[in-house]
């Protein structure tokens with residue numbers, strides 16, 4: 694008797710555990726579905742557009758479903774034995790259709806166009822002025838890696854003392870970072886999920902973008918364009934350091950670059966004079 698009671702109790706525990714396990718899995722799935730942490734000053738603009746698009750479309754979709762299933766129910770055979778024919782071309786039908794079309798156009802297309810063109814003008818294409826403070830990085834995408842170049846101690850790009858890193862972007866916190874970017878081979882897409890920024894790297898063209906990061910830590914750099922068989926490997930790391938740590942890191946890297954840069958190496962010659970393209 695006792696034994697079976699203990700057995701049943703164990704069974705209950707096991708059940709509770711599996712329920713808890715399922716709940717945890719569902720929760721972590723939900724967490725994984727959520728966008729990563731936003732550490733930029735302008736990422737909220739992208740999130741606003743993303744959320745607005747989602748919810749306004751959800752609203753119209755629900756309305757369509759309500760009409761579809763609602764009328765199917767109201768005019769089911771049970772309620773209306775006799776068929777009712779209409780061509781739907783009366784004035785009121787045309788008016789309803791036009792109003793819904795106008796509603797979708799105004800609430801989706803117009804709002805998104807207006808808000809995104811405002812954000813682009815005021816923020817994303819409103820590039821920071823060139824100054825001592827500005828962190829300048831050249832990005833060179835290739836199958837399948839990210840090359841990052843800093844000017845080095847002389848402040849000039851494409852000179853012998855440049856700091857060149859592979860898959861390793863290091864920036865100071867709360868500073869504007871300006872990127873000039875191109876690609877060596879095919880189209881890649883420079884993607885920084887934590888600052889909600891994504892731009893194509895196109896061979897023969899130079900893209901520029903700017904961002905900032907307001908939280909120290911390590912974040913992902915990804916390629917968001919299917920660029921070949923090892924596209925999935927094209928992953929870099931963005932490290933955000935405090936100004937102090939960044940300065941000493943930069944100093945150290947500049948020492949290393951001066952001591953070890955092989956200026957004859959083709960691998961180091963991909964840069965260009967800042968702003969020349």
Ligand SMILES: [Cu+2]
Nearest residue numbers: 881916920927
């Ligand atoms: Cu790529």
